[in-house]
Amino acid sequence: MRGRQLRRAAICLLAVVAAAPVTACASGQEAVERPLAAQDDEPRADPDVERQAAEKAALDAYSGYLEASRTASGRSDPRAPELSRFIADPLLTRVQLSIRDAKEHGAMRTGTLKSDPTVTAVSLDTKPATVEIQDCLDTTGYQLVYAKNKRVVPGSGGGKHISTATATRYPDGRWLISSGALHREQPC
Template sequence: MWTTYARAGATADPHAPDLERYATGLALTTLRNGLAGYRKRGQRLKGNLITSPRVHSASPSHDPSTVTVADCMDTSDFLVYRSDGRLADDEPGGRRAALATVVHGPAGWRVASFGIQEVGSC
């Protein structure tokens, strides 16, 4: 999901079709709203987003339909830029804790919700 989001962020495209392959519900809405906001402000996302996801829990344990994934995302080189190529702000990226709920539905596994903490949280 994050790779697809980063790709969509390069043009701030809230309608990037691949987002639906990895996200659903609140997660998809959050990603699209974020991208739409960047587009409205003339901003783009650039750089590399480094993730290292791991399964935190799964339920039910015998045949999981919901999995919680924990990560310590590194956004040091994944920043917001203005249309003129300059950084949009002076907020540095960094390592931040993230937690996502992934559900199995008719279309397969999709991220249903996620939360990302402030820089330095992991």
């Protein structure tokens, strides 16, 4: 009887954590509210330079998002301040809820993620400006474990899957990751 309860808890934890890479992505097609962009009264810079700067800022935000999520998950801290430095809603709320759910079930994430992101689209003329990112996210070394004894939660194995994210430029000039999806049906 107890084994069945533990198995059910492990499946629940896997479902919660599998909702997103690094506890953060859903199925991908949900509607996303985005903030209004700041009004630019200045003339535009060289489009190639502006595009390269946007790509770099978006990739930096994505890298920060993965690291902040990994760190917060490892500490079971859904309110870790580093999360809001790199992630915006609605993704921020999903990440926080996922970390909290794992914590409530006595689990946490350990290990490292391997990431190889690339920019797939840059939209600087939209309000707000966005950059789309695609990644082959390797979670084989990133495990869901029981916090008490560090044993791996059954059925929570990782793998290499396509992950997508959207970086949005906010009125204060910061690029934050506002949405993301792990595509478990698309190995890489």
